[in-house]
Amino acid sequence: MPMKQVMNFLFKTSLILLCILSTSYYCYFYITPSVTVINNSQYRLTEVNVKLRNSNLNFGSIEPEQINSIHYSLKQMDGSYDYSFKIGDSRVRGTCGYITSSEFNKRFEIIVSTSDVVTCVQ
Numbered sequence: 001m002p003m004k005q006v007m008n009f010l011f012k013t014s015l016i017l018l019c020i021l022s023t024s025y026y027c028y029f030y031i032t033p034s035v036t037v038i039n040n041s042q043y044r045l046t047e048v049n050v051k052l053r054n055s056n057l058n059f060g061s062i063e064p065e066q067i068n069s070i071h072y073s074l075k076q077m078d079g080s081y082d083y084s085f086k087i088g089d090s091r092v093r094g095t096c097g098y099i100t101s102s103e104f105n106k107r108f109e110i111i112v113s114t115s116d117v118v119t120c121v122q
Helices: 003-031
Strands: 034-039 043-052 056-062 066-071 077-089 088-098 108-114 118-121
Touching: 034 043, 034 056, 034 077, 043 108, 077 108, 088 108, 088 118
Parallel strands: 034 108
Antiparallel strands: 034 066, 043 056, 043 077, 077 088, 108 118
16 A cells, blocks of 8 residues: 555544544533533532432532533432532522433533522423
């Protein structure tokens, strides 16, 4: 095989591999479920945590008017989303929504409003 054909083959193979890897990466995030915490309050949320039956999602701190999302495993036991976070010195805890195994592309949102009311959207 001449060198030009070898280089052409390697280029095409590399390009195809890159496309496959990129597609796999984006499909993974499209398929796996996620929890998003939206802070619409005027306060910083600290120690933001969402517990599932098989997972613990730690969001850290979320500033006012900020959003943070975490994807979690499809393999979950049935249960609910248990959230907790701190606003100043106050600890807020609650339970909402329902989770089951293999919920492809599920997007669950926990919204803290300007009046510090927590709303869950499934």
